[in-house]
Amino acid sequence: MKQYLVIGGGIAGIHCIEGIRSVDPDGQITLVCAEADSNYGRPLISYYLEGATDEGNMSYRGEDFYEKNGVSAIHGVSVTKLDPESKTAVLSDGQLLPYDTLCVATGSSPFVPPMAGLETVEQRFSFMTLADARALEQAVSEESRVLIIGGGLIGLKCAEGLYAHTRNITVVDLAPHVLSSILQPESAQIVEEHLREKGIELLLGDSAKEFQGSRAIMNSGAVVEFDLLVVAIGVRPNTALVKEAGGEVGRGIVTDARMQTSLPNIYAAGDCTESRNIVTDAQGVLAILPNASMQGRTAGINMAGGEATYDGGIPMNSMGILGLHIMTAGSYYDEESGGKTYFYETEGGYKKLFTKDGHLTGFILMGDLNRAGIYTAMIRERRPLDSLDFEAVFENPSLIPFGRAFRKQKLGGEV
Amino acid sequence: MKRVYVNEQWCLGCHLCEYNCAFANSGETDMAFALRGKTLYPKIRIEEDGKVCYAVSCRHCTDPLCVKSCISGALSIEDGAVCIDHEKCVGCLTCVLVCPYGAVAPGPDGAASKCELCLKNSCGAPACVEGCPNGAIVFEEREAVMT
Numbered sequence: 219m220k221q222y223l224v225i226g227g228g229i230a231g232i233h234c235i236e237g238i239r240s241v242d243p244d245g246q247i248t249l250v251c252a253e254a255d256s257n258y259g260r261p262l263i264s265y266y267l268e269g270a271t272d273e274g275n276m277s278y279r280g281e282d283f284y285e286k287n288g289v290s291a292i293h294g295v296s297v298t299k300l301d302p303e304s305k306t307a308v309l310s311d312g313q314l315l316p317y318d319t320l321c322v323a324t325g326s327s328p329f330v331p332p333m334a335g336l337e338t339v340e341q342r343f344s345f346m347t348l349a350d351a352r353a354l355e356q357a358v359s360e361e362s363r364v365l366i367i368g369g370g371l372i373g374l375k376c377a378e379g380l381y382a383h384t385r386n387i388t389v390v391d392l393a394p395h396v397l398s399s400i401l402q403p404e405s406a407q408i409v410e411e412h413l414r415e416k417g418i419e420l421l422l423g424d425s426a427k428e429f430q431g432s433r434a435i436m437n438s439g440a441v442v443e444f445d446l447l448v449v450a451i452g453v454r455p456n457t458a459l460v461k462e463a464g465g466e467v468g469r470g471i472v473t474d475a476r477m478q479t480s481l482p483n484i485y486a487a488g489d490c491t492e493s494r495n496i497v498t499d500a501q502g503v504l505a506i507l508p509n510a511s512m513q514g515r516t517a518g519i520n521m522a523g524g525e526a527t528y529d530g531g532i533p534m535n536s537m538g539i540l541g542l543h544i545m546t547a548g549s550y551y552d553e554e555s556g557g558k559t560y561f562y563e564t565e566g567g568y569k570k571l572f573t574k575d576g577h578l579t580g581f582i583l584m585g586d587l588n589r590a591g592i593y594t595a596m597i598r599e600r601r602p603l604d605s606l607d608f609e610a611v612f613e614n615p616s617l618i619p620f621g622r623a624f625r626k627q628k629l630g631g632e633v
Numbered sequence: 634m635k636r637v638y639v640n641e642q643w644c645l646g647c648h649l650c651e652y653n654c655a656f657a658n659s660g661e662t663d664m665a666f667a668l669r670g671k672t673l674y675p676k677i678r679i680e681e682d683g684k685v686c687y688a689v690s691c692r693h694c695t696d697p698l699c700v701k702s703c704i705s706g707a708l709s710i711e712d713g714a715v716c717i718d719h720e721k722c723v724g725c726l727t728c729v730l731v732c733p734y735g736a737v738a739p740g741p742d743g744a745a746s747k748c749e750l751c752l753k754n755s756c757g758a759p760a761c762v763e764g765c766p767n768g769a770i771v772f773e774e775r776e777a778v779m780t
């Protein structure tokens with residue numbers, strides 16, 4: 219009987235287990251997860267903090283998942299070393315675990331750069347885990363003044379969660395705009411206006427120079443008094459296990475399309491890996507949940523002797539922030555970078571589509587989000603724009619401009 | 634598995650499927666009461682441009698992107714049908730972002746809304762099919778269309 223080891227019980231780990239079981243119903247699966255919690259959708263932690271979901275509903279595949287899938291799950295213990303020669307993993311509690319194939323699904327960790335006086339801050343948080351969300355929920359009160367360092371997706375989702383508890387929230391970001399990795403200045407300004415209207419203070423193009431207990435002194439000279447500090451600057455893939463075992467690591471763990479690393483019998487999936495961006499053809503970390511799930515399943519199937527490949531993805535996101543919903547996908551090329559953009563005002567919002575070399579490469583939507591997946595599919599499938607009346611689709615996403623033959627295939631039979 | 638298919642050449646664009654769907658999923662017993670003056674959230678939707686018209690609803694894909702992309706695990710496959718757990722769904726709309734057919738939409742309760750083949754309401758069989766006056770919508774087993 220084959221012995222499988224899965225490291226990390228996030229989305230990639232769970233899908234890896236499902237992938238293994240789809241091929242091998244009998245092999246022994248051991249899961250080791252550093253977090254005390256596993257099998258939950260990490261993006262739900264802001265909804266939990268907000269009170270929009272609870273721990274029961276957060277269970278991604280149900281409480282009985284490990285039992286049903288015959289998995290022996292070890293929580294609160296991490297894998298500290300891999301030995302591909304002897305096919306064993308060393309755990310933080312000293313245990314040695316033998317394996318036939320293993321999957322590194324270790325995700326990423328919050329990145330906290332050195333900041334002067336950070337250690338003087340008593341109430342200091344990251345926002346990555348359910349434990350972080352519980353701790354914040356415990357600490358926050360109606361009177362709390364919160365300072366969030368980082369106006370990216372995680373920082374803003376944290377602000378949304380905390381907003382249900384307190385209205386004294388300040389978000390600082392070094393970039394001149396919020397969500398700088400997924401929006402452009404004009405769309406970011408809409409979000410900023412919205413946040414400011416809600417009473418959230420934004421300090422943009424600024425950063426904390428020094429912390430003194432419950433005071434933060436900004437580069438601009440501004441001083442922010444706070445009770446709770448959240449550092450949400452960014453995340454870094456957890457690649458050390460593979461790197462130290464001699465495996466190839468770039469920005470993330472490097473794998474082939476079967477999700478195998480350069481080490482024998484060792485696979486990797488999820489936020490800890492790098493993958494091919496379908497639009498740019500570049501390798502990079504696509505730290506989003508859909509990627510983790512597809513890669514995890516692919517790894518699991520191959521680990522168990524099946525055949526599956528993962529051929530890359532695109533960055534994409536659908537996020538609501540205090541009632542304003544934004545969808546983004548792909549890569550943005552403007553006229554300067556050889557692209558052509560299409561802009562539409564839509565009901566209560568905004569739509570910008572980016573094209574290059576005869577393909578849709580990306581979009582930003584706010585307001586009317588209906589049928590956005592038609593655009594996402596055009597990007598992912600690299601559908602040539604000259605194969606359809608693309609301006610009609612850009613104006614109003616539907617399958618009409620794709621033509622009858624396309625519809626017959628997509629709507630007329632099993633897909 | 635049996636799925637809902639629309640024969641484009643027979644579709645009149647009468648939108649009755651949308652009304653029947655909204656009624657079937659309303660939990661009400663009187664159609665007028667269920668629908669009049671209300672914002673409807675039909676899970677089947679007519680696309681038309683004056684020349685072409687047809688209805689679109691969830692394809693219940695064999696390898697659905699929405700299920701793989703769901704951040705909460707609210708979307709799952711039950712006996713081949715793609716189903717949504719409204720309690721678990723937090724309304725992030727990632728499913729709307731990834732569905733290539735535009736067949737998942739924001740719903741009235743903050744959760745995403747999609748066709749579940751009327752398996753979970755009192756109809757027990759797709760109401761859009763039953764009520765289509767021209768027989769354009771069918772519930773049957775089909776193979777993949779080869780290109």
Ligand SMILES: Cc1cc2nc3c(=O)[nH]c(=O)nc-3n(C[C@H](O)[C@H](O)[C@H](O)COP(=O)(O)OP(=O)(O)OC[C@H]3O[C@@H](n4cnc5c(N)ncnc54)[C@H](O)[C@@H]3O)c2cc1C
Nearest residue numbers: 226228229230252253260261296297325488489505506507
């Ligand atoms: C607040 C927030 C909001 C987000 N929102 C979205 C969103 O809307 N849409 C989206 O697509 N993505 C979102 N993401 C990103 C998404 O959560 C990740 O892409 C996804 O969780 C990646 O899954 P994973 O399994 O690769 O890693 P993780 O979910 O990070 O799981 C990795 C697990 O491995 C464990 N581990 C690490 N090292 C070891 C070790 N050495 N030994 C044992 N165990 C170890 C960790 O403790 C962890 O439990 C969000 C993330 C955050 C934090």
